[in-house]
Amino acid sequence: MTIKVVRGNPTPEELAAALAVVRVRAAAAASAPSGAPGAGDSWADPARIATRRLPPPGPTAWGRTYWPG
Template sequence: MIKVVRGNPTPEELAAALAVVQARAAATASAAPGAPRVPEEWSDPARIARARSRQPGPRAWTRTFWPA
């Protein structure tokens, strides 16, 4: 059940909000329950290592933590 707590939405605004909620629920329901979920791109730790590392040099210790 969806309840409007604040404001006075127009019927069009309420229909748009319900369409988004229904689409999200349908997308979640259509996913296979046993299938592994693919991690989101932004949270993938491997994205940090995609850039080629710099070669070690005299000041290599300054670049040990932050990728270039």
């Protein structure tokens, strides 16, 4: 794995912290069973909002579309 800093001048401690986060996330993704839903999958699932009747069109309809209740 190669990490490249494209902007800024991070300290060695900042680079170590960023690399630790990337390694932990990669290890968690590798250890997850295949086909297991991720944390963000339920939010993006169209079936979540398709079960309710959508609000009528209007300037604030987009906010009511995704907000539960």
